[in-house]
Amino acid sequence: MPGARLVTIESFIIEQERMFPEATGELTNLLYDVALAAKVISSYVRRAGLAAVLGRSGATNVQGEVQQKLDVLANDVMKSVIQKTGRVCVTASEEDETPVPVTLENNPGKYVLMFDPLDGSSNIDVNASIGTIFSIHRRVTPDGIPGTLKDCLQVGSRQVAAGYVIYGSSTIMVYSTRSGGAHGFTLDPRIGEFLLSHNSIMTPTAGTYYSVNESNYDRWTDGYREVVRSFKSRLNARYIGSLVADFHRNLIAGGIFMYPADSKSPKGKLRLLYEAAPLAFIAEAAGGAATDGERAILDIVPKELHQRTPLVIGSRDDVAFVQETVGQATAEIA
Numbered sequence: 001m002p003g004a005r006l007v008t009i010e011s012f013i014i015e016q017e018r019m020f021p022e023a024t025g026e027l028t029n030l031l032y033d034v035a036l037a038a039k040v041i042s043s044y045v046r047r048a049g050l051a052a053v054l055g056r057s058g059a060t061n062v063q064g065e066v067q068q069k070l071d072v073l074a075n076d077v078m079k080s081v082i083q084k085t086g087r088v089c090v091t092a093s094e095e096d097e098t099p100v101p102v103t104l105e106n107n108p109g110k111y112v113l114m115f116d117p118l119d120g121s122s123n124i125d126v127n128a129s130i131g132t133i134f135s136i137h138r139r140v141t142p143d144g145i146p147g148t149l150k151d152c153l154q155v156g157s158r159q160v161a162a163g164y165v166i167y168g169s170s171t172i173m174v175y176s177t178r179s180g181g182a183h184g185f186t187l188d189p190r191i192g193e194f195l196l197s198h199n200s201i202m203t204p205t206a207g208t209y210y211s212v213n214e215s216n217y218d219r220w221t222d223g224y225r226e227v228v229r230s231f232k233s234r235l236n237a238r239y240i241g242s243l244v245a246d247f248h249r250n251l252i253a254g255g256i257f258m259y260p261a262d263s264k265s266p267k268g269k270l271r272l273l274y275e276a277a278p279l280a281f282i283a284e285a286a287g288g289a290a291t292d293g294e295r296a297i298l299d300i301v302p303k304e305l306h307q308r309t310p311l312v313i314g315s316r317d318d319v320a321f322v323q324e325t326v327g328q329a330t331a332e333i334a
């Protein structure tokens, strides 16, 4: 728009950092590295039907899930952009079995980056929205040496920043830091820059939508069945099956996403460290909430890298309703 003030993601992050005189600029640069990786991944996603990147890679990841070529590619892009900057000491990803420490040669930094490089794999080949999710912590092991699993296994409330990128009708990156607020930037394909499009997102306290895979209904506990019966009578249903896309729509429009534990996945399906915790950080920054049905997601202390968790996330009143209804149903059984 001629004359409109264009705020790039870089200038916005720098402006935010000025609120903290003690900041060294490293986190700013790390967020900018993530934005760069997102642009590269976005360029592959946008050409996916033309470049030879659709389909299965022929391998399975640590969770036993079939890896798509784009999963592997996105994972490689993230690591190659992030690992040699001297800003992180270790990365961890849904696609890597163990943490990948930054070697001495590549100068380990003070941050830990965990990510799901391409969330919503089942939607890759059918041109539906997919995304990248990331979580950043300060390291807890001594500076100057490669990071370890200990740096990764930190409670969500200690995140210093988190965010996601959605490759949808446009590419949007949303992030939040401890300085507060959740901010969204749309990639302008004409200039290849993320520009501020959603300043200080606040999610409605009560939502319009509920998003859950209802084909699991018979596998849920009575509490979740009751919740969904109630939602059916007063909310509208939307389920894409890409966590980022379902979460983003509900964040903007108001709503709730649920992936409860069920008899097939007794610990839940989604991963705590690089799916649930970063999105919970964003949800809380936007005035929403996230729980596993009993505890706030940000209070869960992880025990393993690829730990799974039930997830209920979105508008505050709806999340509270789920927690209360599920809690009562559990108490009645006990």
Ligand code: FDP
Pocket (backbone or CB within 6 Å): 119, 120, 121, 122, 123, 213, 241, 242, 243, 244, 269, 270, 275
């Ligand atoms: P996917 O298996 O396609 O990678 O992260 C896992 C995830 O997608 C989420 O993005 C999505 O919300 C969920 O699983 C979908 O699971 P269901 O197919 O069981 O509904």
